[in-house]
Amino acid sequence: DAKTTQPPSMDCAEGRAANLPCNHSTISGNEYVYWYRQIHSQGPQYIIHGLKNNETNEMASLIITEDRKSSTLILPHATLRDTAVYYCIVKRGFGNEKLTFGTGTRLTIIP
Amino acid sequence: NAGVTQTPKFQVLKTGQSMTLQCAQDMNHNSMYWYRQDPGMGLRLIYYSASEGTTDKGEVPNGYNVSRLNKREFSLRLESAAPSQTSVYFCASIPPSGRGPQETQYFGPGTRLLVL
Numbered sequence: 001d002a003k004t005t006q007p008p009s010m011d012c013a014e015g016r017a018a019n020l021p022c023n024h025s026t027i028s029g030n031e032y033v034y035w036y037r038q039i040h041s042q043g044p045q046y047i048i049h050g051l052k053n054n055e056t057n058e059m060a061s062l063i064i065t066e067d068r069k070s071s072t073l074i075l076p077h078a079t080l081r082d083t084a085v086y087y088c089i090v091k092r093g094f095g096n097e098k099l100t101f102g103t104g105t106r107l108t109i110i111p
Numbered sequence: 112n113a114g115v116t117q118t119p120k121f122q123v124l125k126t127g128q129s130m131t132l133q134c135a136q137d138m139n140h141n142s143m144y145w146y147r148q149d150p151g152m153g154l155r156l157i158y159y160s161a162s163e164g165t166t167d168k169g170e171v172p173n174g175y176n177v178s179r180l181n182k183r184e185f186s187l188r189l190e191s192a193a194p195s196q197t198s199v200y201f202c203a204s205i206p207p208s209g210r211g212p213q214e215t216q217y218f219g220p221g222t223r224l225l226v227l
Contacts, residue, residue, distance in 0.1 A: 041199060041221065042221070043115070043218025043219055043220055044154065046217075098156050099154075099156075100170075101155070
């Protein structure tokens with residue numbers, strides 16, 4: 001699986017959009033980008049995933065560059081409950097393939 | 112529907128003691144996983160089970176054994192606990208394969224283990 005690079009930490013003001021970047025320059029054509037988050041030592045929670053098109057769901061939007069070497073997770077209106085560690089993971093799109101977690105980005109929402 | 116459950120929530124062991132961490136899911140999932148997370152680190156895969164009756168090593172299997180007792184349950188055993196195994200242990204499961212990339216892993220609440 002391709003490796004990812006994320007900034008170790010970011011701050012965002014409450015109510016603003018939080019933009020979390022991820023580099024995955026060695027991604028293969030059949031690999032998807034997944035985002036998970038972990039709130040205060042709870043089990044990780046799935047947020048969103050995508051292959052090459054931009055994706056949006058009720059939690060977030062995912063923007064993937066045309067060359068697929070990087071992506072950005074967008075939380076449109078961050079709240080204090082979005083404070084968490086966010087993990088960007090690249091893997092093939094088979095459901096039972098294992099996830100490889102890096103150290104993620106610790107996002108702190110500032111009141 | 113309780114999702115993924117883990118017992119115990121907390122455990123303190125002395126070096127050399129043994130214990131089994133229990134995980135169960137009621138979602139009829141095929142694949143189950145055990146991860147550990149050390150302070151300030153991401154999760155690392157210990158073992159996984161793609162289906163009932165099969166198990167495979169992950170990234171950090173040394174010092175652990177697993178049993179896929181049935182489709183619902185996947186246990187992790189420490190035969191002789193060491194301080195280096197102090198960690199938070201997460202169990203996860205995933206819906207049956209074949210439905211494609213939208214399948215995601217569902218995680219349990221974790222077991223916090225301290226080995227003295």
